[in-house]
Amino acid sequence: MIALDEIDRGLIRALAEDAQASAGALGRRFGLSQPACWRRIKRLREAGVIAGARLDLDHAALGFGVTVFLGVKLATKGRVSLEDFERAVSAIPEVQTVEHVLGLYDYRLRVVARDIPDFERVLRRRIMTLPGVGNVEANVLLSEERRPGPV
Amino acid sequence: MLDDTDRRILRQYQAAPDLPAADLADRAGVTPTTLSRRLDRLRGAGILRGVRGVIHWPSLGYTVEVSLRIQLDKTQPRAFDEFIASAREVPEVLEIQTFLGSVDARVQLIARDMADYQRLYRERILTLPHIADIEALMHVARVKSAEALPL
Numbered sequence: 035m036i037a038l039d040e041i042d043r044g045l046i047r048a049l050a051e052d053a054q055a056s057a058g059a060l061g062r063r064f065g066l067s068q069p070a071c072w073r074r075i076k077r078l079r080e081a082g083v084i085a086g087a088r089l090d091l092d093h094a095a096l097g098f099g100v101t102v103f104l105g106v107k108l109a110t111k112g113r114v115s116l117e118d119f120e121r122a123v124s125a126i127p128e129v130q131t132v133e134h135v136l137g138l139y140d141y142r143l144r145v146v147a148r149d150i151p152d153f154e155r156v157l158r159r160r161i162m163t164l165p166g167v168g169n170v171e172a173n174v175l176l177s178e179e180r181r182p183g184p185v
Numbered sequence: 186m187l188d189d190t191d192r193r194i195l196r197q198y199q200a201a202p203d204l205p206a207a208d209l210a211d212r213a214g215v216t217p218t219t220l221s222r223r224l225d226r227l228r229g230a231g232i233l234r235g236v237r238g239v240i241h242w243p244s245l246g247y248t249v250e251v252s253l254r255i256q257l258d259k260t261q262p263r264a265f266d267e268f269i270a271s272a273r274e275v276p277e278v279l280e281i282q283t284f285l286g287s288v289d290a291r292v293q294l295i296a297r298d299m300a301d302y303q304r305l306y307r308e309r310i311l312t313l314p315h316i317a318d319i320e321a322l323m324h325v326a327r328v329k330s331a332e333a334l335p336l
Contacts, residue, residue, distance in 0.1 A: 046240060050238045085244075087238055095232045130329075132327075137323060138254075173291075179273070179280070183242065183295070
């Protein structure tokens with residue numbers, strides 16, 4: 035596992051906030067020369083600590099007023115049906131994330147929709163028709179907070 | 186407010202947030218000048234809030250990820266506020282959501298290993314205020330994680 039000092043931790047926090055911050059600007063903030071900062075960022079990326087980037091968009095302003103978390107239980111289990119389910123569910127554009135979990139449900143999905151009728155359409159036409167799908171539980175997102183995590 | 190060009194730019198951008206501006210302009214079928222003007226406008230309007238780096242927690246030694254589904258004691262008028270404020274104090278909490286549905290709140294928690302998870306669960310989670318019931322979903326695999334909007 036990669037060894038980190040306080041500056042590395044600061045850089046990880048800064049890149050989590052702004053993935054496109056330049057090595058020059060981050061170097062000034064953390065008291066490093068531009069090349070020294072660039073080498074540290076490169077090391078973090080090569081170690082896989084910073085794995086890509088994600089756009090933070092105002093969903094409501096883009097017309098997506100509803101986010102729903104779905105817990106999905108499969109009706110029939112077996113290696114083939116898991117793969118079929120995963121392939122089919124990942125292909126639905128409104129499904130933002132798919133996580134395979136252990137517990138009350140087999141999969142946890144994050145689904146976006148324009149409004150509740152649009153969500154109902156996605157649920158009925160796309161989710162409920164997935165291969166092997168069994169019990170589905172829906173919880174409509176009211177508020178969300180992302181935390182920086184233990185770094 | 187948004188036209189097809191904006192949507193095309195955001196669609197390409199969220200598919201490849203690390204792409205250099207010139208390549209992104211190419212894929213979106215606009216000139217680099219148009220691209221930078223449009224992105225400035227989307228940022229100014231608060232639609233594009235930022236580009237966040239994605240931290241890969243397993244490479245920092247956090248191998249266990251759990252989704253905790255929580256029912257709160259709603260006879261307490263300040264249950265939601267006080268629960269959220271206390272959950273924020275736990276560094277290993279990555280996400281806090283509230284819902285309309287059978288689950289009131291959800292907390293995404295990471296831990297170094299199962300022993301660390303057990304300690305966190307007992308000392309930091311079960312001690313959070315106003316919990317009536319709690320269920321854990323253990324994360325096995327991430328099947329889809331881009332979190333893109335179907336623009």
